[in-house]
Amino acid sequence: MTTEETTSRVPTARARARAELTREIKDAARRQMAEHGAAALSLRAVARELGMVSSAVYRYVASRDELLTALIIDGFGAAADAAEASETASARAGAATRWMALAHAIRAWALANPADFDLVFGSPVPGYQAPVATIEPVERLSLTFIRVVADGVASGDIATDSITSIPRPVHTDFARIRELARADISDAVLSRAFLVWTQLFGALSFELHGQLHGVIDDPDAFFDLQIRRSAHILVTAG
Amino acid sequence: MTTEETTSRVPTARARARAELTREIKDAARRQMAEHGAAALSLRAVARELGMVSSAVYRYVASRDELLTALIIDGFGAAADAAEASETASARAGAATRWMALAHAIRAWALANPADFDLVFGSPVPGYQAPVATIEPVERLSLTFIRVVADGVASGDIATDSITSIPRPVHTDFARIRELARADISDAVLSRAFLVWTQLFGALSFELHGQLHGVIDDPDAFFDLQIRRSAHILVTAG
C-alpha cells in the first residue's frame, strides 16, 4: 500500500513478511468489521489484535479510510464474482431462472458479509467518502444483471411491452444505460428491470437490518417467494 | 429526562428553563445529525454549539444513545404522521392512487430527513441498539400501508388472485400479520404488498445513498415512474 515492491525476481524475506503482515492486517480488520460493523473499525484495535503498536500499522496501511476502501473492493469484488459465477452456471436457463439464481447468489453474499453490504449500499460511514475505485465492482455486478436481462430480451423470454409511456427525462437516462451496456433493452423492460433490482436490495436491506423480526419467521422461504414473484414481473409484460 | 417534574400547577422558572434547554439540545443534535450523519453525532459538539461545557449536557440527556433514541422517535413519528396525513387526504381515491400518494409522502420525508431514514432502515450505529420504543412509529407506518391494502381489497380495487402457491411457513407468517392488522388480505395480495413495500425502500435507499448517481439524472421522474409500475403490480393479479 505504502511502498512499491522491488523488481527483483525472488521476493526478499522482508517483502514476504510485508505481504504476510498486510494480509493479516486486512484479515483482522475484516473480522472486526464483521463483528462490530464498518463504522466501528479501529486501527488501534487491529494493531492490538496483532500484538503490535498502532503506529506500526501505518507502515502497511496509509489510513483507516484506505483500509476501509481495500476491504470494500475486496468484499464487493467477491459479490461480483459470486454473481458472475451464478450467471455462468445458469447461462443456459431461462431469464426467470437466471434472475432467481442471481438474486439468491447476491443474497447469500449479503448474509455472509453484512458489513460489506452496508458499506456499499447502506448509510456511508461518517468521515468516509468511497473513492471511485469502489464503483468498479458495483458496476460489474450491475452489468451482470443487465446481461441477464439483455439475453432474456434477445431470446424472447422477457416480454417487451411497448404500451407504458416513459417520461422524457427517464427515456434519456435509459438511452444512456442502453449505450453503456451495449444492450438493446426497451424502456419498458428497463423500467421493469430497475423495479426488480431495487426490490431485491430493499428486501435484503429489510432482512439484514432486522426489519423482518417478529414479522417473518422464515426469511429463506419468504425471500424465495418474493424473488419468484419478481421474476414473474421481470419476464411478463405489465 | 434525568429528573422528575415538580407536581406544582404552574411550572417554575427553573422547570421552564430546563424544558427550553432540553429542546435546544435536541434541535442542535438534529441539525448536526442532518449535516454529518447519525453516527457522527457528538454530544461535545452539541454542547459547543450551545456554548456550554459537555458535562452540562448530561444534566438534560442521560447519554448519547438516549438522545439518539429521542431523535429517532421524533423523526420517525414525523414520517408516520406524514404517511397518515397523505392517507386521510386521499382516503376516497382508489387503492393505486392511495398507494402512490403514500409512497410519495414517505419519499418526501426520507429526502428531507435522510439521517432519520438511515437510523431506522440503514445499518445500525455501531454501539447503538435501538430500544423497543422506536418500533412503535415504524409499526404505525406499516399499519398505514396495510390499511390502504385492506381497503383496496374490500373495495375490489385490488385483485385477489388465488393461484400463486404460498409456502407453508410463509403462510403462517402471513396469517399472523392478518390477525395483527385485523385485515382480511389473502396470501397472494399480502405477498404483492410486501413486494411493493420493500421495493419502495429499496428505491429510496438507492436514491439516498447515491447509487443512482451518473445513472439517473431525474430522480423525481424516475421515482414516479417506478411507483406507478409498483401500483400496477399491487393492484393487478399476478
Next chain:
DNA sequence: AAGCTGTCAAGAGCACTGCTCTCGTTTCAT
C-alpha cells in the same frame, strides 16, 4: 427572612479514537 435542599455549569480526568513524528534498530541493495 433564614436555612436547607436540590439543581446547575464548569472543570478535571479516564479510556478510547486516528494520526504524526521521532528514535533507535534491522534489513536489503549496492
Next chain:
DNA sequence: ATGAAACGAGAGCAGTGCTCTTGACAGCTT
C-alpha cells in the same frame, strides 16, 4: 562493508463519550 530504506516502538496531539467533584445559585420550607 556501507548507506539507504524499512521497520517497531513510543510519545504526543486533538478529538470522542462519560464520570466525578466543586462551588454557585434558585426555590421551597420553616
